[in-house]
Amino acid sequence: MEITLAHYLVLSGVLFAIGLIGVMRRKNLLMLFFATEILLNATNIGFAAIAHFHNDLTGQMFAFFIIAIAASEVAVGLGLLIVWYKRTGKIDLDIMTSMRG
Amino acid sequence: MLEPINVSLASLNIATLAPMLIAIVGALSILCIDMLKEGLHKSLYVMVSLLFLLLDLGVVIDFGNTFLKNGPVLGMFDMILMDGLAIMGQIIIVAGSMLFIPLALTSKRFHEYNYPEYFALFLFMIAGFQFMVATDNLIMIFVGLETASLALYALIALHNRSKSFEAAVKYFTMGALAAGFFAFGSMILYAITGAIEINQIASVLAADRYADIGYVLVAVSFLLAAFGFKLSMVPFHTWTPDVYEGSTAALAGYMSIVPKIAGFIVAMRLFEFLVHSGVVWLQVILYVAVVVTMTASNIWAMVQTDVKRMLAYSSISHAGFVMAAILIGTTQSNTALFLYWALFGFTNLGAFTMLWVSRQKNLLPGQSSDHAFEKFSGLIKTMPMAAIMMGLFMLSLAGIPPFGLFWGKIYVIASAVSGGYTVLALIMALNSALAAYYYLKLIVYMFMKEPIVGYEKHYLTNASLSLKTIVGIAAIGTIFAVVAVNPLLNVITLFVYNSGY
Amino acid sequence: MEIYLYIALFAPLAGSLFSALFGASPKTSVTGMVASGLLFVSFMSSVVLLNYVMAGHTVHVEMMTWIAAGDFYVPFGFVVDQVSVVMMMVVSVVSTIVHIYSIGYMDHDKGFNRFFSYLSAFVFSMMILVMSDNFLGLFIGWEGVGLCSWLLIGFWYHKESATWAANEAFIMNRIADLAMLVGIFMIYWNIGSLQYDVVFAEISNLSIPIVTWIGIFLFVGAMGKSAQFPLHTWLADAMEGPTPVSALIHAATMVTAGVYLVVRANPIYGLIPEVGVAIASLGAFVAMFAATMALVNRDMKRIVAYSTLSQLGYMFVAAGLGAYWVALFHLMAHAFFKALLFLGAGNVMHAMHDELDPFKMGGLKKSMKVTWILMTLASVALAGIYPLAGFFSKDLILEVAFVEQHYVLYTVLLLTAGLTAFYSFRLVALIFHGNERHLKYGIHPHEAYTFMLYAMAPLAVLAVIAGMVFKTPYYEMVTQLLPAIEYHVHNHTTFWIMTIGTQLFVIAAIAFAYKKYAKAVRVDVKVESGFFYQLLYNQYYIPKIYDEVFTKPYRELSKVAWKQIDLKIVDATVDGIANVIYRTGEKTHTMQNGNLSSMLRWMVVGLVVLLVLAIAFTVGYNAVTMRAM
């Protein structure tokens, strides 16, 4: 079986869906961050494949940017996580409901 | 072997980067100053930031002149696009930032202002927004967006209260999700068209006569979700009240203005060509989204007990109101968007500054939140001037003439009328009436209730001369807006029209 | 002459304003004197004008513009012509006398000054009413007398019954006034003017239906002021006012305004004889109807009031049948003797400490000889015995009905003449003859002040001579303006039979009244508990019916309108909309539960909804485009 663009895109879509489900279901902040990384990486796969398909480097460039941004996101996110953990001792997001209404 | 790449500096047009670079240089120089001498007073950082922003603004205005003479300027491999929208957007971003930065000069000490990093981040964020508006390349938009957002998360968290962290985490997580949406949407567009520049995407789609309409719509759905988050459209708005509540009033006010205008400009670039190409689906969706956002947030604002949360919902509603301009998509409506936002900026600056001024360090006994309505009861008796100022901003937000926002409001509604959206115009008008209720609620508290004994000495403790000046500027801008409307209208129309919107 | 016109008109106003200056101060007889004096001045000016008019001139002045908008133009214009001068004389004579009389009558009243202010204001309004040269000016007077009537009926405002009667009178008159206004509207839109001369010149150019409607509406207006059925109940209740007021307003002048209107508008009614007949029929009905109520009533003033009502009926018969000058003549004669009767009744009331039930009086002729003579004289005149005024005016109306061949009306009027004689002398007999029943209530009557009696004397003289002396010159004068129709029964035998027969019938009625009531009063329980007696005694239950049918339902309906409709429907709807919006907010804002997970879920839900819509749209779109291909 030849692996076509469609397969990559399906993979990308499936990964994205997994990411989405993770985002919705995870209560652990760290896992939640993972899920968002999966989202971005799903996109990366898509971009890489499409760039190859179009024979155009722009997509790959986009993917690189996404990787960079994902990395900085992780940096900021983990920073927040650490502070939060220091203050509360937990990384469960159900306790984060002091503001509502 | 690879061909030698021959790029002349002139064609690079590095000058187009100047505005953002100024902001970035400003940020770096603040960090350098700190390295050279620690423990400097925050006023220094504020002034340095202001200086750099002033430069920034000057350069942007200079671009404005060039634009009016020669049309849009491209630069950096066409990554940077200095058209009318970009220039208007940057003016609002930079000028807005300049008005908000001095809010750091409070009389109470808030520790984040002692960090030079705060100001550096602030300037980075501004650069990010500038990148975002000054391009039609999806990568650049993405990078700008994320630069700004990540800086903003950090700024919120720097306030160092548990609510701020909570707000930052919420904002961050949702922001990450939205980033995913944006990336995925861009990917689909890229898949269909092979381009990541909006105008190229548009021309490819037009050439195909929207053959892959289904994929386009899926892509648009993702992008709508992403910008729905940024512009806090219902149901992507849920972060707004919490983040506003968790951050300082100064930052909340800032968030209600500057990031939104950046978002609007991108939304204009992204969606208007689709609306114009007769994508009925998008028209319907935008219509519904506009109406729901305006109405629902107004209704929710009514039941708030905290002024800042109320203002958060109010700014959601205003965003929905302005989103209508994108739906209408005429030159008049796009002009109205900028006019509205400029006037809204002044008014919200005033309103949030008043909150900021009345911020105390700790909650008083019996006080449910930082800016509970009760806190303001009878303000006219204890501090008449403050009450009148706050009342003025509330009236302006409610769209009572002749205060600032009224002129924006009629221009937006007029554009709806002339764009053929009669019912929408009516809904927008009636929503103003809904909104009047909650603005009035604060006025009722301030002007018609008795003051709570013992509270008054805690009011206005955060006031300093600079804050008062800012309030004064906002008030003058709000009251005498009518004088500014005509020149603003002329200039904005010129910029918008010449950019082809 | 204009100066006399203005003096006649404004002297009462001056008197009123002068008295009003002292309105809140304690009693000063100056007010009474000045007001009376000014009225006398007005009277003298009227006499001068009368002479002038008798000589065949008229005076017409336009004082100033009143209302002018677009084509509409109404000035304050006044006319003294043959008709209005008669009214002016009647009004000024009676009111001067009543004013002087009142100085004595109101002697002990706290509101003495106020009283004269109101009374003179009334005369002023009445003067406007009769002198105006247009319908709207007449309407000013019309409403003005209504106002003064309200003030004077309710003069003793601490009495619930008085204030109630005042309001009743005002409101009931307002109902009629509406019709009058509509009549005025019709005149204006059809003719373009409200000036009498223009209207009467043009009226014959209008189609008969329109004229008919105008006539009907104006007459309904007249019905209110002249208390014709069914708007009559206020007049009897109006007797709550001080007696001079009853004499002046509710006997001599204001209530006759309706007759005056019909007489004045004779060119209109002349075109529509059918309406005239209807008016006459209603008049005859009221004459009889009121007389029957007077038969059994036990309130001295109410008896006289019903008598007034009955006589107004006579006047309308004459006016309706086109005998305008007869109507006006009876109006004049009636004013004299009825005012006299009332003032006499006032003396009696004073003597009896405001007791009104004649059954509690009796034998007063001993202590109040002059009053007795005056009232008997007035009653004789009212009964229409030759040669007193009533004979000439009232029997003339009978003749009119006969000549015009309305025999039913004639019969009714004849019977009513008998009834009139009966109730009049029933009253006289009960008050002045028989036992002194009042003694057991500890009342010791005394005659009124001499000057009051002197004041009444001119009225007595007029009641006697008005018919004999005035008839011919009056006829000659007014027929210059009014249709000159002589009503003579041509057959001499018939004439004499009629005249003498009527006289005998009336005398018999008087005799019966004396027989029944002059000696001892026997209460016939069987009769009094009978249906007819009760019917009459309760005024045909009409006040009660009005109360049940109009007053109470209106009050209830008003309550419903406020409490049920206004508060519970109209207002509740508005608040309901607001509440629904607010509640929606309260219910749904919990969607913002602060939990990050659900916030993320909302975002994903939003995305999924968008995607679903996108796919649905695409499928639909493709289906449509496929079919198009």
Add this chain to the structure above:
Amino acid sequence: MQEHILSILIFFPALAAMLGFIVHKDSARAYGITVAAVEFFLSLWLWYLYDPMTSGMQFMESAPLVAAFGINYIVGIDGISLFIIILATFFTMIGIASLTETRRVKDLIVTLLFLEMTMVGVFAALDAVVFYVFWELSLIPMLYIIGAWGGPLRIYASVKFFLYTFTGSLVMLVGMLFMAYFYHQATGQWSFSLLEWYRLILPLNFQLWLFAAFFVGFAIKVPMFPFHTWLPYAHGQAPTIGSVILAAILLKMGTYAFVRFSLPLFPDASVFFMFPIATLAIIMIVYTAMVAYAQEDVKQVVAYSSVSHMGVIVLGTFALNVEGISGSIFLMIAHGVVSGALFLLVGVIYDRRHTKLMSEFGGLASVMPRYATLFGIMMMASVGLPLTINFVGEFLSLLGFYKQSHGFALVAGTAIIVGAIYMLTAYKKMFFGTVTKEENKHLKDVNKTELLALVPLAVITIWLGVYPKPILEPISNSVESIVQLMHDKAQTPEAQKRIPNLGNPEVKNLQQEAH
């Protein structure tokens, strides 16, 4: 100065109000009276300068405001607006002069002066947006007056007042924007100038919709049934001064706007909607009169009576002939004077007894004779007795509408009956009978300050009832030009038939005047 007298008249009170912040609170009242008196005399001077024989606009001023969008500051007056402006300045003056409020007088006076600016502005504005600005702005001082100095339910009442009228006027705003858009379509330029708009002849279909949009705004302000329920609350809770100004001036904005906007802009729609509106007007007249009759609180009686009288005004306006419209405008002034005076009178007794329930009174005529007299005069004026100011207006309004429909005029005429019923009943309850309550036995009669306000009103009531010409003539002249304009613009046969052609060459054409 004469060219700018209107601008002076509008902004002088506002400027004075700003300076008023500095005035010491003990002297605030004197300051307020001074300013209001100056303003009043300025308005009298305006009257003196006004040429009553000219039917068109006078003292026009024009300055660009937002030129790009066709918004100009245009003010000007004709006979219709002149007297309402004078009424507004007059009532502000006597309102402040007779002020009995002791709480935060300075704030109240500053607020009143701002209110005065907005009132004068509304009636002088000839640009729709300027009109709208003043129209909306007038809500705020009134909101504050009711909300801060009112009774126990004051917040509810004031917010209801504000939101209700605000909602209505937003719909009106959309209508105005549509009007401007149509003008833009027709001429290629934006304009909100009323006189420019007069030149537009719109298709019936548009007229109907626009009429409806304007109607919502105006009807709530008037207030017309069924939009009237804010009024009883506002009056019930407002302090005396608030009620006086509300009844005397603010309500007139609605009916004035009908004459200024609805009729000349949409003549065909006016004819189309004539009978529906007349029906509403009649409901207002009869139904609210009944509601007034059922009231227990004397102030509510007067409040509902206002609605009832406004019904007559609306009816007269929609008579669409000179008699009716002139009458309705005259009645606006008349009703302003009379209802203002009645509210002042209610205020007098409220100050003494701190209650407005009629059952608490009774027999006041003997305790307070002067008060009873003044109340009596005003009551009689209110029921429309001839030779009082109200009669002229009511008569002309009904006369005018009679031309359009006999039946409607007849039913509407019941105003004089039902009006008498509730007024006389209320008067009887308060003033007649014996004094039953101990507290009432020693009430003081009206004092000099109160007389200062009330006597001029009584004098005006009778003076203009006897001699309305000085104000009726200019009104009539100006109305003629509006009626002629309507006739010239009318397209439907029905409208051409119903709106009279005056054919008077003297009548200046408002359409041409715009140039």
